[in-house]
Amino acid sequence: MARAIFPAPDHDHERCASTAIAHAEAQCAARAQRLTPIRRQVLEALLASHKPLGAYEIIERIAGDTRPAPITIYRALDFLRDNGFVHRIASRNAFVACVHNHADDDLVVFLICERCGAVGEAPGAGVAEALKASSRTAGFSAKSPLIEIAGICSHCRER
Template identity: 50%
Template sequence: MSTATAGTEAQNVIEHSDHDHDHCARDAIAHAEAISAATGLRFTDQRRKVLTALATSHVPASAYEVIDRLAAEGPRPAPISVYRALEFLVENGFAHRIESRNAYVACSRGEAGHGAATVFLLCERCGAAAEASSPALTEALAAVTHAAGFAPRAPVIEIRGLCARCQQAT
């Protein structure tokens, strides 16, 4: 998805019940596999399982919720192995850590997200998280940080509120 349409796409992920979430999950895995193959990263079976567990929902999951999701499919993994996989996924842009929730979500922007500020739209009612970016916001943040002599490593903004579906249910 292009950065020009990322905001619209993010909103659609949350608001439409006919959203093809399996497509999102397949795309997240395919993106991680392609980048890993192209850059020589080791996308191990454990890392693939953890990313798949994250990609099952747009609701961010804690490390222990990921462990529970994996345990439902097979043997319960050791927490340290899940934490290591999450660290790898976040470091390589395949997943994000939602700081305010101490939880993780699979990256839904693929190539469009590289170099752009990440905006998370977090629904306070249903728990869903949508990921978006804006070239204008990225430029504005770059100007502010440059003026301050600051080198940002991971520009992330979290916005809490109600998604369109939860607003309609009110």
């Protein structure tokens, strides 16, 4: 189980990336949205790293003969986030591809390894309950919970 959340350093990137792309394509088709070349490239870049990337890092990775402007990246990211293919890691001002196909408003807990930079998504069902209770006490109607935890991941710990 522990291994399921943090991708092993030697796992098959190719396969998990192509699965995610396929999922994105299917979702877009279903919603009549367009996974344009740029959007696809941004998603692929994030999938290929499994770590949070900043806008400039994304530019680096998808730059060929031409360099996309930052705004282009941000627009692609906005699209990908709106459709749940990408998450923003606020504590790092960075973005990471989602590999979990969770439902729209599922609560997700991001576990961020301080050593290798990997990000795991832990299911947050139990946490969600506690959070709901906590915010209700404050007379607060919650919308989008953001949970990010820094620490050391299982793979880095083993060494």
